[in-house]
Amino acid sequence: MELKASNISFSYNKNRKILQDFSLSVNSDQIIGLMGDSGSGKSTLCKIMAGYISHYSGEVTLEGKQIPDKDFYPVQLIFQHPEKTMNPKWKMKKVLNESWTPPQDLKDTFGLKEHWLTRWPNELSGGELQRFSILRALNPKTKFIIADEISTMLDAVTQVQIWEALIDHCKANNIGILAVSHDKDLLEVFCDDILYFDEVNNL
Numbered sequence: 001m002e003l004k005a006s007n008i009s010f011s012y013n014k015n016r017k018i019l020q021d022f023s024l025s026v027n028s029d030q031i032i033g034l035m036g037d038s039g040s041g042k043s044t045l046c047k048i049m050a051g052y053i054s055h056y057s058g059e060v061t062l063e064g065k066q067i068p069d070k071d072f073y074p075v076q077l078i079f080q081h082p083e084k085t086m087n088p089k090w091k092m093k094k095v096l097n098e099s100w101t102p103p104q105d106l107k108d109t110f111g112l113k114e115h116w117l118t119r120w121p122n123e124l125s126g127g128e129l130q131r132f133s134i135l136r137a138l139n140p141k142t143k144f145i146i147a148d149e150i151s152t153m154l155d156a157v158t159q160v161q162i163w164e165a166l167i168d169h170c171k172a173n174n175i176g177i178l179a180v181s182h183d184k185d186l187l188e189v190f191c192d193d194i195l196y197f198d199e200v201n202n203l
Ligand SMILES: Nc1ncnc2c1ncn2[C@@H]1O[C@H](COP(=O)(O)OP(=O)(O)OP(=O)(O)O)[C@@H](O)[C@H]1O
Pocket: 012, 013, 018, 036, 037, 038, 039, 040, 041, 042, 043, 044, 045, 080
């Protein structure tokens, strides 16, 4: 399966173009890295590819077809800031099970502690919250994961553990990954190819 962004152009307002004629492609068996300066539009592109922004020009397709916006969106975005994606009035158990109910072995793989489930989002660290975000995104209907700087809040050892767990799961389930990071060394370890945003986005 191929996830493709073709000739994407976008601006939040008419004074400044964020994306200009940008294209990329990820296959189900690939991990593609994306690097670029802060503010260059990486998170914006992630939101477009995961269906959060619709007023762009160009096309995002899955197997050559437009992605229907009803039911479950097969391109799941794991956000840079997990706390922004969680309802602060929900306990973590409800947050976790919002999309699907991850099995115990998967919760263990991502080091999710049982006693976190009875807490509120603001009672967990960024790294702890991010494990919940990752698990939520791994719904069995997910075909692609867009990982937008998902591990910046983790120490180096945990970062590698979480990435290995995510990659193992995605390889086993034929889920492709677009990984955004400022960490070139990290991307070089895991990715099949790395795109440099400023070169491909002709601004
Ligand atoms: N909702 C918004 N309205 C207006 N401008 C925005 C909005 N969101 C982001 N921007 C601007 O668009 C530009 C691109 O932002 P974006 O978050 O995509 O960058 P980024 O490459 O992900 O940066 P970083 O590496 O710091 O995460 C920035 O200049 C940002 O200020």
